[in-house]
Amino acid sequence: MTAPVFFAVLFAALLHASWNAVVKLGLDRFASMLVMALMQSGIALLLTPFFAPPAAAAMPWLLLGSALHTGYKLFLIRAYSHGDLSEVYPVSRGTAPLIVADVGLVALGETMTPGRYAAIAAIAGGILLMAGGGRGGASRRALAWALGTACFTAGYTMADGIGARLAQSVSGFALLLFVIDGLAMMTAGTVVRGPRAIGEAVAAAWRPGLATGAMSLGSYWIAIWAFTQAPLALVAALRETSVLFALLIGALFLGERVGPRRWLAAGLIGTGIVLIRL
Numbered sequence: 001m002t003a004p005v006f007f008a009v010l011f012a013a014l015l016h017a018s019w020n021a022v023v024k025l026g027l028d029r030f031a032s033m034l035v036m037a038l039m040q041s042g043i044a045l046l047l048t049p050f051f052a053p054p055a056a057a058a059m060p061w062l063l064l065g066s067a068l069h070t071g072y073k074l075f076l077i078r079a080y081s082h083g084d085l086s087e088v089y090p091v092s093r094g095t096a097p098l099i100v101a102d103v104g105l106v107a108l109g110e111t112m113t114p115g116r117y118a119a120i121a122a123i124a125g126g127i128l129l130m131a132g133g134g135r136g137g138a139s140r141r142a143l144a145w146a147l148g149t150a151c152f153t154a155g156y157t158m159a160d161g162i163g164a165r166l167a168q169s170v171s172g173f174a175l176l177l178f179v180i181d182g183l184a185m186m187t188a189g190t191v192v193r194g195p196r197a198i199g200e201a202v203a204a205a206w207r208p209g210l211a212t213g214a215m216s217l218g219s220y221w222i223a224i225w226a227f228t229q230a231p232l233a234l235v236a237a238l239r240e241t242s243v244l245f246a247l248l249i250g251a252l253f254l255g256e257r258v259g260p261r262r263w264l265a266a267g268l269i270g271t272g273i274v275l276i277r278l
Contacts, residue, residue: 012220021246038186044176044178051171064163068159075148076088076145093240118275122269130265186198
């Protein structure tokens with residue numbers, strides 16, 4: 001992984017942790033996630049005419065990725081209703097790089113050096129170690145929803161990575177993905193809350209929604225580009241170092257407890273970051 005890709009993905013990780021923190025702060029997390037998706041979709045729609053559309057070969061992967069992104073958001077909402085940011089976030093993200101590494105080896109033939117596998121294992125292990133160190137440990141419901149979220153994370157990472165490589169236009173693929181994701185979330189919101197509730201949610205929370213939508217779009221746009229520049233598992237693992245930023249945000253701004261276990265986990269994740277750059 002080159003230095004530009006490395007630092008770009010780290011910046012994407014910061015953006016990802018930031019929008020998760022804003023969603024966690026919201027009293028109505030479903031509405032917060034819905035408004036974020038709609039704002040993200042709106043921004044992407046405005047930018048779409050400036051980029052070439054993706055190739056037809058990428059369309060099935062784009063549609064699959066969109067469905068998996070919607071499932072990810074719905075599961076994440078439920079997880080946050082039962083646990084802290086610094087409990088739910090590590091579990092929902094930590095197992096995905098290991099799944100992507102195994103599937104990528106079989107399905108895509110992506111091979112990596114032992115050092116890079118060690119880096120992925122260190123990051124994933126540190127992320128999982130970080131979970132459960134909050135107020136009395138995460139509840140079983142929070143863990144169950146977070147693990148379900150992790151499965152969706154691994155799924156959309158694979159689908160989007162393959163689709164971006166086939167698209168011939170990475171930005172066109174990413175923007176269309178965001179547009180479809182917003183439509184899918186609007187459909188889910190209509191089913192769950194009704195069309196009137198969508199309008200009320202946008203009117204009440206469009207400002208934070210615009211901020212989280214921009215951060216989410218920027219974060220994953222960078223990640224999709226990185227999928228075409230380096231092995232999927234390596235990008236996925238480095239992107240999940242966002243838990244370090246979530247740890248700091250949770251401790252400094254949300255009043256969440258950070259014990260020795262989580263600091264040890266942070267050190268393990270840092271070791272993985274160093275191994276990626278060696």
